[in-house]
Amino acid sequence: MAFSRRSLLMGAGSAVPVIAITGCGGSGGGGGGTVTFLVDNNPNNIAASESLIAAFNESQTDYEFTMETRPGGTEGDNLVKTRLSTQDMPDAFSYNSGSLFQAIRPVQNLLDLSDQPWVDRLAESFPDSVSVDGKVYGVPHGGSNSGGVWYHKPTYEELGLEVPLTWDDFIANAEAAKSAGKHGVIQSYGETYTSQFLVLADFHNVATANPDFAEQYTANEVGFADDPTAFRSFEHVEQITKEGLVNEDYVSTTLEQALAYLATGEGAHYPFFASGISEIEANHPDQLEDVGFFALPGDDAATNGLTVWLPNGIYIPGTAENPEAAKAFLAFVASAEGLAAMAEGAQPTGPYMLTDVPLPDDVPTAIRELQTYFDTEGATTPALEFVSPVKGPNLENILIELGTGSIDAKTAAQRYDQDVEKQAQQLGLEGW
Amino acid sequence: MTAVVSTELRAVPAGRENGERRRSNYLAKAYPLWYYLPAGLLFLVFFAIPTFASFFFSLTRWSLFDWEFIGFENFRQFLSEPQLIGSLRNTVVYAFLTSGAKVVLGMALGLLLTSQIRARGLLRSLVFFPVLVSTIGVGVMFTTMMHPTDGLINTALAVVGIEGPKWLADPQLALISVALVDIWKGVGLATVIYMAGIVAVPAEYYEAARVDGAGAWSTFRRITLPLIRPATFTVITLSLIGGLRSFDLIWAMTSGGPGFASDVIASVVYKQYQAGFYGLSTAGNVVMFLVVMLIVVPLNYFMRKAEVDQ
Numbered sequence: 001m002a003f004s005r006r007s008l009l010m011g012a013g014s015a016v017p018v019i020a021i022t023g024c025g026g027s028g029g030g031g032g033g034t035v036t037f038l039v040d041n042n043p044n045n046i047a048a049s050e051s052l053i054a055a056f057n058e059s060q061t062d063y064e065f066t067m068e069t070r071p072g073g074t075e076g077d078n079l080v081k082t083r084l085s086t087q088d089m090p091d092a093f094s095y096n097s098g099s100l101f102q103a104i105r106p107v108q109n110l111l112d113l114s115d116q117p118w119v120d121r122l123a124e125s126f127p128d129s130v131s132v133d134g135k136v137y138g139v140p141h142g143g144s145n146s147g148g149v150w151y152h153k154p155t156y157e158e159l160g161l162e163v164p165l166t167w168d169d170f171i172a173n174a175e176a177a178k179s180a181g182k183h184g185v186i187q188s189y190g191e192t193y194t195s196q197f198l199v200l201a202d203f204h205n206v207a208t209a210n211p212d213f214a215e216q217y218t219a220n221e222v223g224f225a226d227d228p229t230a231f232r233s234f235e236h237v238e239q240i241t242k243e244g245l246v247n248e249d250y251v252s253t254t255l256e257q258a259l260a261y262l263a264t265g266e267g268a269h270y271p272f273f274a275s276g277i278s279e280i281e282a283n284h285p286d287q288l289e290d291v292g293f294f295a296l297p298g299d300d301a302a303t304n305g306l307t308v309w310l311p312n313g314i315y316i317p318g319t320a321e322n323p324e325a326a327k328a329f330l331a332f333v334a335s336a337e338g339l340a341a342m343a344e345g346a347q348p349t350g351p352y353m354l355t356d357v358p359l360p361d362d363v364p365t366a367i368r369e370l371q372t373y374f375d376t377e378g379a380t381t382p383a384l385e386f387v388s389p390v391k392g393p394n395l396e397n398i399l400i401e402l403g404t405g406s407i408d409a410k411t412a413a414q415r416y417d418q419d420v421e422k423q424a425q426q427l428g429l430e431g432w
Numbered sequence: 433m434t435a436v437v438s439t440e441l442r443a444v445p446a447g448r449e450n451g452e453r454r455r456s457n458y459l460a461k462a463y464p465l466w467y468y469l470p471a472g473l474l475f476l477v478f479f480a481i482p483t484f485a486s487f488f489f490s491l492t493r494w495s496l497f498d499w500e501f502i503g504f505e506n507f508r509q510f511l512s513e514p515q516l517i518g519s520l521r522n523t524v525v526y527a528f529l530t531s532g533a534k535v536v537l538g539m540a541l542g543l544l545l546t547s548q549i550r551a552r553g554l555l556r557s558l559v560f561f562p563v564l565v566s567t568i569g570v571g572v573m574f575t576t577m578m579h580p581t582d583g584l585i586n587t588a589l590a591v592v593g594i595e596g597p598k599w600l601a602d603p604q605l606a607l608i609s610v611a612l613v614d615i616w617k618g619v620g621l622a623t624v625i626y627m628a629g630i631v632a633v634p635a636e637y638y639e640a641a642r643v644d645g646a647g648a649w650s651t652f653r654r655i656t657l658p659l660i661r662p663a664t665f666t667v668i669t670l671s672l673i674g675g676l677r678s679f680d681l682i683w684a685m686t687s688g689g690p691g692f693a694s695d696v697i698a699s700v701v702y703k704q705y706q707a708g709f710y711g712l713s714t715a716g717n718v719v720m721f722l723v724v725m726l727i728v729v730p731l732n733y734f735m736r737k738a739e740v741d742q
Contacts (some may be wrong), residue, residue, distance in 0.1 A: 033595065049535075081708065085496045105497050189601075189690055222696035233665035249581050251690050252599035394515075395693075401691030404603050415514050420710050421549060424495060 034064045035325045036090035037314075038083075040072040042348035044278050045094070048142060053347030056332045063325040074393075076386035078105075087274075089317040091326040094141045097129035097313045098386035101138070103427065110137045111316040111323060118334035118354070129386040130313040138313025139330045142339070143348025143359070146274040146370055147201030147383060148295045155182060156292075162320040163294045165301035167236065170269075174245045177268030184245035186267035186402065190236045195273035195399040198240075198296070199224075202233035204381040205298030206303045214387040220424065222429040223417035225410065229298070234402065234409040234416075241403045251404060256283070263287040263412045272297065273309065274347035277367055293366045295373060305379035306370070310386050311353060352395040388426055393418030490715035499711065506715035518694040519688075522607050523723070526682075526696060527675030529608075533615045534671045535664060538622025542663075543656070545623065546630045556627075561618040567617070571684025574613045575600065600686050605691035610685050610694055614678065622667045630656065653702025665735040672731065676724050697723065 028165075040050045046069060053065045068090060070079050077100060083089045084104060095101065098107060104110075113119070114136045117263055119127070122140065130138035135146035149170070151163070156173075157179055164170040174184030188194045209229040216222040224230045235243055240246055247253060259276055263284035266309060274293055281288055295306040314333055316326040332338040336357050342348075343360050350367060351374045373379045385391045395416055402412040424432040489508055492499040510516065545556050562570065577584040578599035588598035599609040633656060641651050679698035680690065688695035688703065699722045704713035 074708075078709060081496050103495075105495070108497065136593075192687065192689060249601070250530070251598070252580055393703065393709075395687060397691050400689060401603075401693075404690050404693075406603055406691055406693070416512065422704075422712060423707070424507075426495065426709055426712075 018128065028303065033062075034066055035092070035322050035329070036066055036068050037329065038093035039071055039089045040069045040076050040094065041069040044275075046346035048342040049094075049310055049345070052333065052338060052342045053112060055337065056329060059332065059337065060328070063322070063328065064080055065325075065329060073106055080104060084317060087319045088316075089319065090261060091320040091322050092314055092316055092329055094312045095311050095313050097126075097140075097393045098136065098383075099389040100385075101130055101313060102132070102289050106137045106315075107130050107393065108137075109318055111318055111320060111326075113137055113139070113316070113327070113330070118330065118331055121334065121354050121356055123353045123355055123383050125308065125309055125380070125386075129310045129382065130315075134418075138315045139334050140310070140353035141312040141314045141333065142342050143179065143352050144311055144350040146293070146295075146350050146373075147197055147307045147309060148271070149201075149294050150262050150270040150272055150276060150366075152182075152262055153292050155180070155265050155268045156263035163292070164297050165286065166297050166299060167232075167302045170297050171239070171245070173242075174240070178245055182265065183247040183261060183267035184269065185240045185251035186253070186258045186261050186270040187241070187246045188253040188255055188270075189250055189400050189403065190252045190254040190257070190395045192400060194258070194272060195396050195403060195428040197273075198236045199233040199399065200238070200383055200385075201296040201307045202230075202298065203384045204295065204307045205303070206230045206233070206384075207381045208298070208300075208303040208305065208378075214384060218388045218390055218424075218429065220429075223413070225336075225413035225417050231409070232299070233411050234413045236398075237399055237402050237412075238409045241405065246403075249364070251400075254280070259283065262291060265290070273349070274367060274370060274431075277349060277364055278346065281347075281364070288364050291366055295379075303378075305374040305376075305381060307383050308350070308380050309383050365432050389429065390420045390424050392416055392417045392423055477535065478630050486714050486717060489711055490718045492711045494711035494714070495708070496710060502711070506712045507719070509712055513700070514701060515692040515695055518692055519697055519700045520693060520723070523676060523678075523696040523698075526607060526611055526614075526678060527672055529611045530614045530618065530675045530678075531668055531671040533611075534619050534622040535667055537615065537619045538667055539628050539660075539664070541619065541623040542626025543628055543652075546627050557676060559623050562617045563620040565617070567680045568684045570613065570617050571681050577683050578609060601690060602689050604689060607694040608688050610682050613685065614675070614681055616682070618671060618674070622671065625670075626660060627669050629660035633659045642666075662739060665739065669728070669735070671728050673728055674725065676727065678721065 011346075024286050025223075031415055037049065037053060039045050046067075049067050055066055056065055057063075070076050077258075080089075080093070080095055081104060089109075096228075112135045114134075116136075116139075118139060119136050122136075125138055127136055130136060130140075142414055155177060156162070159176050161173045161176060162169075167372075178184040206227065206229045210216075212225060213222060213227065213230065222230075224234060241250070247261060253261075255272075256279070258267075260283065263269045263280055264287065277288075277291075280291060295304060297304060314330055316323055316330070320326055334354060337352070339348075339352060339357050340360070347363050348359060348367070350370050359371065369424065398407075398412050398415050398419065401407050402409060407415070421432060489499065491501060491503060493502050493506070494500075525634060541559055545552060545559065549555070578586075580586060580596070580598040583599070585599070589596040597605055637659070638651060639653050641655055646654070663681050675702050678696060678699055679702065682694055682696060682699055683702070686694045688699040697716065700714050701716035704716055
């Protein structure tokens with residue numbers, strides 16, 4: 001025989017490195033003066049981005065921008081990481097600020113934008129969420145979002161209730177609504193992520209009780225099970241489900257059904273994002289003024305305040321083919337014209353992160369009223385995921401276990417503290 | 433069938449062995465080792481290398497951008513997850529429940545559909561039809577039908593005065609509900625395998641039994657059941673492996689919920705991948721590989737032995 005099986009295998013082995021799979025590099029931005037902006041496929045973001053790109057292309061003649069969409073959620077996280085690691089990222093892309101931003105290795109993958117003129121105009125709470133070691137890597141993509149409680153205004157008027165400033169008042173209102181034959185608090189475990197708001201939107205209260213919570217949490221010095229205020233939010237989830245204040249079908253209710261309960265007054269309260277306004281506007285346009293929004297109340301009425309979700313950042317990858325075009329685009333995104341163009345496509349869900357641009361006049365009352373929190377000293381706190389990179393993937397399901405009575409609040413809090421360990425280790429944080 | 437083949441093999445006279453060798457020499461000349469190269473390369477690049485790479489990455493903390501070697505830390509982490517015990521139990525329950533039901537129902541339907549009944553062809557296609565439908569489609573359809581208040585199943589039960597269970601919304605029942613759908617979808621394939629096995633049993637055996645005065649039960653017990661054993665083994669192996677690594681139907685119907693009530697190993701691994709714990713989820717895949725091997729290899733050995741003994 002010409003050669004043995006062994007030599008065949010050896011030959012094949014040495015051939016492999018030569019034909020090893022290579023990344024599909026270089027096709028990122030496209031040529032011929034067109035530049036691509038990658039944005040997630042949320043319908044509002046698409047509408048806002050279309051209108052933004054059209055306005056930018058009209059405002060100058062040097063560059064032609066086009067839009068590319070990607071999935072949102074964890075699928076989007078993986079897509080962004082994969083495209084960055086294969087050097088296949090378009091010249092400008094929108095992605096979460098805060099902890100998810102930290103996970104895409106900004107120093108290694110992104111262009112430092114600290115020298116851009118818009119950096120000085122950023123609202124105080126934003127830059128930290130897109131910065132590493134004091135260097136800014138992103139521009140805010142549109143308005144902020146908030147976590148809190150939606151309520152049905154006509155129900156409040158009918159029952160003579162007032163917007164609660166403490167958790168006990170909130171429970172009293174929910175009980176009053178329940179006695180009137182409505183769902184006291186709507187929950188929608190059919191859309192798992194919506195189970196988290198009683199915990200995540202409570203962070204303003206946690207941070208007012210312990211201003212160093214985020215720092216200590218990142219350093220593994222404190223957790224949800226051993227900080228009394230943080231633990232209370234787990235007890236809240238247990239309380240509303242145990243006391244039967246929730247809608248009967250809460251385990252299978254979806255977000256759409258939950259917002260329908262709220263808009264039609266079948267339910268009195270729904271803890272969710274302020275951005276729920278766009279779904280309400282789309283599905284219940286006539287009830288748009290029947291809904292209001294308040295901050296999730298804590299123990300002390302005097303420190304009542306709102307937990308704020310900072311907008312996505314728009315970033316430029318280090319491998320950008322046309323960084324000048326991308327920088328011009330980002331500057332436009334930070335301008336009053338750019339924000340106005342986005343608002344034409346989809347209205348903002350909360351105040352902007354640029355100090356000199358006010359909200360448009362035609363936003364619904366519930367959103368305009370949020371400005372009061374932003375204008376009050378110390379009444380807004382960025383959500384924990386923007387001030388600490390530590391966030392576990394299983395919070396939503398742990399809270400559903402808690403809410404369906406499979407485990408108690410203490411076990412749930414401990415499990416979540418254990419869950420975040422993986423994220424902290426993955427990021428290589430100290431103290432884990 | 434296999435029994436027949438193996439007797440034939442045993443009957444091969446010793447003198448034939450020489451001829452066999454001459455034939456394989458000829459084969460080696462006509463098809464030199466070069467011919468293995470394309471297939472071998474494909475196998476190496478797409479199967480062997482990724483497999484060994486995954487064993488390696490299961491020992492690292494991997495972020496897609498870079499990796500850090502951490503020994504068996506991922507396995508410690510994976511095996512200390514509070515949800516892991518639940519998901520291991522769910523995996524085993526799900527696999528054995530669906531596999532057992534497919535054997536019993538598949539055999540019953542196989543017997544029914546090989547007997548002389550009306551509309552046999554139509555019934556055969558009806559039983560097989562669910563196998564052809566996309567799993568995700570089936571999952572979405574049944575999720576809607578199993579909705580506790582608005583779903584078709586519970587509204588139908590309400591008409592006759594029964595208050596249906598909450599199916600997927602009840603943590604105690606969610607896994608069983610998904611398993612029921614899996615059985616509905618998979619029983620058609622088991623039935624076809626059984627039908628083939630039953631048809632292959634020679635009619636003479638039944639005639640002889642009838643002459644001896646055997647009733648329907650003892651005919652089934654003493655003739656059909658032992659002679660369709662190869663079909664049973666095929667159904668068990670296929671459905672057990674399918675059940676152990678089952679993911680698509682569970683993900684489409686409950687995503688492992690409510691909470692972690694219907695999580696199986698595959699969905700835990702998938703969620704870890706989603707969360708960006710690439711090293712950890714690779715370690716989870718290695719664990720799943722070991723679990724499947726641990727159950728299937730002894731089972732396969734036992735069934736092969738039983739087959740030869742026949």
